Amino acid sequence: MSTALRAAVSVAMLVGFYVLGLLQLAVVGFLLYEIWTHLSGLAAGKLSWVLLAAVGAVVAGLWKAIRSRPSEPEGLLIGPEQAPVLWQTVREMASEAGTRAPDEIRLVPEVNAAVSEDTRLLGLLGGTRRLYLGMPLLQTFTVDQLRSVLAHELGHYSGSHTRLAAVAYRGRVAMYETLSRVGKWNVFGWVFKGYGRLYLLVSNAVTRQQELEADQVSVRVAGLDAAVGAMREMPVVDAAWDFYFGRYVAHGWELGFAPDDIFGGFGQLYAARTEELARLRDQEPDTETSRWDTHPAPGVRIEAMRALPAGQHTPDRRPAAVLLPQLDGTGLALQAAVFAFGDRTLLPWAEFTAASITAIQQRRADRIFRSAARRLGVQEAGLAEIFDIVATGKLGELAAEFFPDATRKEAAVAFADPMDDLITLAAVRSGVATFQHSWSAPARLVDTNGEPADYAEIAKLAVAPETVEEARQRLAAIGIHVDAARVVEARANASGADVVGAMANVKVDDQDADLILLNRGFVFVPAPKGSSEGEKRLKEMLSRNDPATLANLYRFVPYEEITGARMLKAVPISFELDLHDGATVAVKARWTGEEIGDSRDTVEAVLKQIQERTE
Structure with a gap:
């Protein structure tokens, strides 16, 4: 498909979306005329309100889309004086690709590269060009591989793919804003949903073709081996980046800590995990492409690359970091520009790991400890109180809560x-052990001499009444209080909980409320009586607040405080919860209540x- 034809299709479909909205407005106007011509009074008013409410959601979405603008450029701006090479x-x-070079280069915290262009008059007039380059690529790729990525992105410029970026952005915003505002029973929304699916099918087919065209430039300018190598290495780096954040950063981040060098840590992990990375490289790339995908599958792109003339290129297997002097300092500058640390405690990696794991253990x-305190009837408890429970032969009662089978x-x-x-x-709290950080393996518990610490044998003694005192003495002997x-x-x-469901306009102890279901318990939020916009209210509430905030502001019933549950009615669902303090929470959904997903x-x-668990 030629660039001109792509422009015509994109513009025509976007115009068609707005024309569809105008046609629906005309239909509503005609229906209102007919209603007030043949009906009067309350009936006409109710029908008019239904029509206006239905089409109003569509109009609101379209109006917001018309006024939308692409967001401000992200990332750390890198000028020629900072990175001349x-x-x-x-x-x-850019010269080899036959296009104008970008006006800006910005580093971003992603395993990706991209380009944009501020255009006018539906792409007829060009504007500021920006190249976005992921810091992880500079840390892990060779010069050859990075050149291939750069050539691919410059190929989007030479193919005029960025000329319609604003149009495509406006079209997707129009789809999202309109479709997100219409309910599942809104007849006017059905038409837009069908049109939206068609738009995405056409738009995604165009972008897949653009990716293949940009790959051709990559092979021509950087070479076949570099292009294939970059395509195979990209998912490896992406998997390592996800592993890094999931295993090393996320838990401590959720608990109020942050590492002082996020990008430096990733570089060290990538250098240390050579065996795992090698296994990832041995995997064959995916070859299945869905019609809803914006990019062809890596295997499909590699096959297309190998069908192109290879050409002659001198390999450059130096680390891509040679293109950016003072990479570590630039990583710290990017970290300061893109990560919002808030009130988190910033720590060196060794201390961050130890603090994070200790907080998880706590x-x-x-x-x-909370369960022990409830059983003992005290405000607070600790290990000393649990030892006392063991000594009295009642550990089985406490332990049964955690081993119900x-x-x-x-x-x-x-x-x-x-x-x-x-x-x-x-x-750890006594200062005789700590968690030792490692990039090549999980952190391990070590004593003050750096030797592995293991308390499993003492723990076995501590769960039996006849040996718990011996366990206490052995712990004291090695300095553990x-x-x-x-x-x-x-x-x-x-804290750290996830939302797994939400139901609007339920009755909680005969009071109107919204139910937010977390993976740690129930949150009951006071709700307006008889509201018909429950789903919208839920989505807005969840978009503005994290689960911990909602649980802190409103009534939170954690699962651990529930001693029993009874289902009273399946549809609409009605149930009761028995709590440790003897209270009972009664929850009744309504026939007209709304929910998110299959809540x-x-x-x-x-x-x-x-x-x-409780039977």
Whole structure:
């Protein structure tokens, strides 16, 4: 498909979307005329209100789309004086690609590269060009591979693919804003949903073709081996980046800590995990492309590359970092520009890892300590109180809560593993052990001499009444104070929780409320009586607040405080929750209530899990 034809299709479909809106407005106007011509009074008013409400959602979406503008450029701006070699490389490659070089180069925290252009008059007049380059690529690619990525992006310029970016952006915003505002029973929205699917099919087919065209430029300018190598390495780097954030950054981030060098840490992990990365490289690239994909599958793109003339190119296997001097300092500058640390504590990597794992251990321990406090009838508890429970032969009662499928005797024996965690926490709090950071393996528990620390044998002694005192003495002998491990969060909260469902306009103890279901408990938010925009209200509430904030502001019933659950009615769902303090929470959904997704089914599944745990 030629550039001119792509322009015609994109513009025509976008214009068609607005024309469709105008036609629907005309239909509504005609229907209103007919209603007030043949009806009067209350009936006419109600029908008119239904029509206006239905088409109003469509109009609101279209109006917002018309006024929308692309967001401000992101990332860290890198000028020629900061990276002369990188800029020289980009300009030389732009000349080879037969296009004008970008006006800006911006570093971004993504395993990706992209280009944009501020155009006018539907792409007829060009404007500021920006090249976005992912820092992880500079850290992991060779010069050859990075040249291939740069050539691909410059190929989008030479193919005039960016000329219609503003049009495409406006079209997608129009689709999203309009379709997100229409309910599933809005007849006017059905037409737009069908048109929206057609638009995406056509638009995505065009972008897939553009990717293949840009790949041709990549092979011609950078060489076949570099292009194929970059295509195969991209998913490897992407997997490593996801692993890095999931295993090293995310948990500490959620708990209020942040590493002082995010990009530097990724570079060290990539250098240390050579065996895992090699296994990823051995995997064959995906070859299945969906018609909804914006990019062809990597395997399809590689096959198309190999069908092109290879040409002659001198390989350059130096690290891509040579193109950007002072890479570490630039990474710190990018970190400051793109990450919002808030009130998180900034720590060097070794301290960040130790603090993060300790906080995770404390959270797990607090769950046990709260249960122990409830059973003892005290405000707070710690490891010392659990040792007392063991000494009185009642550990089985406490442990049964965590091992519901076991007898009390079996649960007490199985509690050796949680006890090991509690003793580990006491050791860390006593200063005789810490968690040692490693880029090549999971962090490990070590003593003050750096030797592995293991308290499993002592934990086995600590779960039996006849040997718990021996466990206490052995811990004291190595400097571990049992009193050092105590509850920090005496009341359960929703820090780090996820939303798994939401139902609007339910009755909670005969009061109107919205139900937010978390993976840690129920949140009940006061709601207006008889509201007909429950789903919209839920989505706005969830977009503005994280789960922890909602649980802190409104009534939060964590699963650990529930002693029983009864399903009273399936449709609309009605159930009761029994709490540790003797209270009962009654929840009744309405026939007219709204929900997000399959929340009713999710609530039912949660109730069954509670019943199985508490029976």
